[in-house]
Amino acid sequence: MTLNNLTDLQVEQLRRSLLQWYNKQGRDLPWRRTTDPYPIWVSEIMLQQTQVKTVIPYYERWLIQFSTISQVAQAELQTVLKAWEGLGYYARGRNLHKAAQVVTQIYESRFPDQLEKVLALPGIGRTTAGGILSAAFNQPISILDGNVKRVLSRLIALPVIPTEALSELWALSDRLLDPDQPRDFNQALMDLGATVCTRSQPNCVECPWNFACEAYNKKIQNQLPIRKMSVPLPHKRIGVAVIFNDEGLILIDRRPEGGLLGGLWEFPGGKIEPNETVEQCVEREILEEIGIAIAVGENLITIDHAYTHFRVTLQVHLCRYVSGTPQTIECDEIRWVSLDEIDQFPVPKANSQIITALKERDRLNNLVK
Ligand code: SF4
Structure with a gap:
């Protein structure tokens, strides 16, 4: 089957079998119990790049904290x-904030x-717009997220990498979408x-589309979609300083808003x-970026972390402030905070591990006293 030889009858059978299965x-997902576009929008943004089971507690907490769009905007x-x-993927949170201000x-x-x-709002592309408008307003607008690309690529046994056939996959998603039940069809x-x-x-045996699926009929479903040859991710080694001053406060800085992890706090x-x-790296970096001299002490923790396009190893050292006035040379803000206060600041995941290690060290020190 290809997009071009798909008959109206086949399209009708595919729609019917998918909707019956659905x-x-x-x-039963929390954002499916409403047609209010605000929570649906929040869920769609959270679900970009993140699995449902991870999203659900964030989604529920979010709606308690921000029950309206204007609360997000303010x-x-x-x-x-x-x-x-x-x-x-913190750009999603920053864009949600900006978009809430536009909507307000x-x-x-x-x-x-x-x-x-909807497409003009920050952080909303074609598939997210389709997801929101079909779920909230039952509008016949198709979607093409990662899952849908995989299903459609297998359905027609797409012979190329999906990213090389996006217009064909979008056309297929458009053609299949049930104009009478677009909300349920897209969710299904x-x-x-x-x-x-x-x-x-x-699980092709249980699949409502197995009767028409080219990949299944050719027994090549495990080989599709065709993938790009994977290349090893670049690896960066990073020296990180946890700097204590004489009062026992710790220095953290806020990353510039535009870049990776923008707006988050870090060591x-x-x-x-x-x-x-x-x-040597830690001493040099702190002088270049913050403008202060420090004495570098023992290793606190070493953390491996993978981002989408690279891996990092953070070698974290305990350091002592020596001299100079902290300056925001490569960051937007600097603060000295206590270990108890640090939880109020949004930090990247790898930095949360540093905070956990600091608290554990603090606990052990208190036991010894
Ligand atoms: S039959 Fe198998 S490969 Fe084809 S759409 Fe269903 S689950 Fe996917």
């Missing part, structure tokens, strides 16, 4: 990022129901990808250059 097997960015802490100012806090207006398609047509070991540090020890 009526019996569809997941909140400090730091408060929004704190609520997002641990979900990763331009649309009087009512989420727009026109595709071009997402569920099929998440629960049956999974990345590894798709300062930087890349270890070739032929440099971690101690």
Whole structure:
């Protein structure tokens, strides 16, 4: 089967079988119990790059903290990022905050129901817009997230990498979408990808589309979609300083808003250059970035962490402030905080591990006293 030779009858059979399956097997997800576009929008943004089971507690906490769009708009960015802490891909939280301000100012806090207006909001692309408008307003707008790409690639046994056939996959998603039940159809398609047509070991025997699926009929479902040859992720070694002053306070800084992990707080540090020890790196970086001299002490913890495009190893050292006035040379803000206060600040995941290690060290020190 290809998009071009798909008959109206086949399309009708595919719609009917998927919707019947969804009526019996569809997941009961919290954002499916409403047609209010605000919580649906929040869920769609959280679900970009993150699995349902991780999203649910964040989604529920979010709606308790920010029950309306205007509450998000009025909140400090730091408060929004704190609520997002641990979900990763923080640009999503920053964009949600910006978009909430646009919706509040331009649309009087009512989420727009026109595709071009939704697409103009920060952080909303075509598939997210389709997800929101079909779920909230039952509009016949198709979707093409990662799960749907996989299902459709297998359905037509796509012979190329999905990213090389996006217009064909979008056209297929458009063609299949049931214009009478777009909300349920899109949700069903997402569920099929998440629960049956999974990345590894798709459960074709139970699949409502097995009668028409090219990949299944050719027994190549485990080989599809075709993947790009994977190349090893670049690896960076980073020296990190936990700097204590004479009062026992710790220095943290806020990353510039535009870049990776923008707006989050962290312990300062930087890349270890070739032929440099971690101690030399930490001393140099803190002088260059914060403008202060420190004495580098023992290793607190070493953390390996993977981002989408690279891996890092953080070698974290306990340090003592020696001299100079901290300056915001490569960050937006600097604070001296106690270990108890640090939890109020949104930090990246790897930095949470540093805080846990500091608390554990503190606990052990108190036992010894
Ligand atoms: S039959 Fe198998 S490969 Fe085809 S859509 Fe269903 S689960 Fe996916």
